[in-house]
Amino acid sequence: MxxxxxxxxxxxxxxxxxxxxxxxxxxxxxxxxxxxxxxxxxxxxxxxxxxxxxxxxxxxxxxxxxxxxxxKDDFATSLFEPLSVMFMLQESSPKDIFQLREVLELECCRLAAKNIKDYEMDRLLAIISEMKETDSEERSSILDKEFHNLITTTSRNKLIINVLNVVSKLIEISIKEYRSQIIDLFKNDRKLVEIHESIYLALRSRDEEKIIKAMEKHYTLIKQSVKM
Amino acid sequence: MxxxxxxxxxxxxxxxxxxxxxxxxxxxxxxxxxxxxxxxxxxxxxxxxxxxxxxxxxxxxxxxxxxxxxxKDDFATSLFEPLSVMFMLQESSPKDIFQLREVLELECCRLAAKNIKDYEMDRLLAIISEMKETDSEERSSILDKEFHNLITTTSRNKLIINVLNVVSKLIEISIKEYRSQIIDLFKNDRKLVEIHESIYLALRSRDEEKIIKAMEKHYTLIKQSVKM
Missing domain, CATH: 1.10.10.10 (Winged helix-like DNA-binding domain superfamily/Winged helix DNA-binding domain)
Incomplete structure (x- = not known):
């Protein structure tokens, strides 16, 4: 050499x-x-x-x-952090971050509809039930994340899961920022629970059209709330 | 601390x-x-x-x-290479790689339709004209890459551009592998030129439906050829 x-x-x-x-x-x-x-x-x-x-x-x-x-035998999420630092330095706009999140999560939903197992469907349902009951904004935000993470995992596409992990740091910041604005808008988080429920139902029906519509509603709500 | x-x-x-x-x-x-x-x-x-x-x-x-x-003031593509090594180690399947490429490139096309400038449209057209004329398989493969890179760039979403850069190493390997199989199938690369032309026309019409259809044709061809 x-x-x-x-x-x-x-x-x-x-x-x-x-x-x-x-x-x-x-x-x-x-x-x-x-x-x-x-x-x-x-x-x-x-x-x-x-x-x-x-x-x-x-x-x-x-x-x-x-x-x-x-x-290394096992790559934890943290390994991808150097990249999130770079993304941060690129000064990607919130709009950029949401566009990426939207397209990848929609794809995950479509793949999840094909690959999700019954016990995972049950777990989604359990998350929604807890969302309905909790009064804690903090707990609610954790459940929100769990819900979306579970759908991501059930896509069974390691590469897409990794890319979503790379931007997870950024997404996390965004969700926190925007979620509180959405809550402000609706005074309570009923609307968000409703939307997650419709994503769950669409997944259960394994109907692609329904999934796309439910996810679109999810993002339309976010976009309206934050005026993007 | x-x-x-x-x-x-x-x-x-x-x-x-x-x-x-x-x-x-x-x-x-x-x-x-x-x-x-x-x-x-x-x-x-x-x-x-x-x-x-x-x-x-x-x-x-x-x-x-x-x-x-x-x-650093400027991040070259090479900076994202450590990640492509990790992706490689994850042993992502070609199917995983194609799913990610497909969903991100489609999104780029949709964004490009909104953001592409006239001189960039002209550049796409020039690439297609050269594709039609060249006899060199090597040149043809470079033009193919240029075509898709230009669409990526015109999405104007730095984050998505970066993610596509991260997987570019993997995609490059895949394109080379599969492109030759597609050529084998059709004995000449007319079909590929045709499909790129229809992507160009769809972009020029700025009609989202047409774009999605043209891109779907593109990937259907690839998938059929490689039996994924």
Whole structure:
């Protein structure tokens, strides 16, 4: 490998990336030792350690004391946080965020209609029942999130789930901001409960038209309330 | 800030993240000096440097020799590559990738219909004209990508553009793989040109129904060809 102007740690990262794309490295696999990497790539041990530390920070690699470095087996939501920081820096408008949320959640709903299991339908119903009963605005907001997260999960599309996770930080901020405005508008959260109930019913009927209509109502309400 | 079990470099990264979310740090801004960060956060200079190096590697921070560390002003596509590696490791199926591409590109088309400028419409037309004329499979594949990238850009939604960039690596691999199969099926690429032309015409008419239909044809062709 030619080094040219590339920084030494970049050579290490590129080589690990290559191994992933060639499927030579998979989840849970052990990386070559730091010494091997340094020798093969003709860079210093320090550069190898810098690169590994960075991959550790972005959540790709896990260092097990005395046992070496491993590709992480399980990616928690938090791994995708660096990206949400970038999105934040891009100064995406709330309108941008809502457009993305809308289109991905609608897709999740459509996929969920095909893939949702009975016990998951029951869980949605339980969430709605609790929404109706709770007086706590805080609890209500948690239930709202749970409702949408469950639909996301039942899409069974890991990639879409991940992308929604990447923007979850931003969405969370938005929901909190806008949800309180919606509540203000209606003085109570009956309307929101109603809308979630119609999403549930549409899902249960597994009727795509109904799902699209219910989700549209959901977003129309939000948009009217926040005048987007 | 309490340190507990958190690693020292994590404290530094969390603090920089916080500043971004509080909008105290924006694109192009200078970070506090390494000495300031070390003192304020009660961590070693080494930990600060580790954290900064990691942020540099993921493309968030730029070190200017002698001038300190800056939040990057411009995020190139490459910055989002760490995420494409993660997606790769998640072993997302081609079906997952296509579902995401389909839903985001359709949304881009709908937004493009509202936002596309005349000179961009002309550029689309020029791409199609060249598609018709070229005999080179390689050139044809570049034009295909340009066509879809231009539509993405004209959506004017930075967030959606970024997400499509994140998966671009994966999409690129898929397009190459599947495009050749489609060509195989039709023996020449007339059918693909035709479909791109109908997307162009639908966009020009700014008729949402037509856009959805044209895009559906596009994906139906792909799905039939690859039997997804």
């Amino acid at each position: 030619e080094v040219k102007n590339t920084k030494a740690y970049e050579v290490v990262i590129d080589s690990i990336k290559d191994m992933v794309f060639k499927r030579e490295l998979k989840k849970g696999d052990k990386l070559p030792t730091e010494r091997e990497l340094a020798e093969n790539l003709k860079v210093s041990r320090t550069s190898v350690r810098e690169a590994i530390r960075a991959l550790e920070i972005i959540g790709l690699v896990e260092s097990k004391q005395g046992a070496g470095n491993y590709i | 309490e340190v507990k079990n958190t690693k020292a470099y994590e404290v530094v990264i969390d603090s920089i993240k916080d500043m971004v979310f509080k909008r105290e740090l924006k694109k192009g801004d200078k970070l506090p000096t390494e000495r300031e960060l070390a003192e304020n956060l009660k961590v070693s200079r080494t930990s600060v440097r580790e954290a900064i190096r990691a942020l540099e590697i993921i493309g968030l921070v730029e070190s200017k020799q002698g001038a300190g560390n800056y939040i």
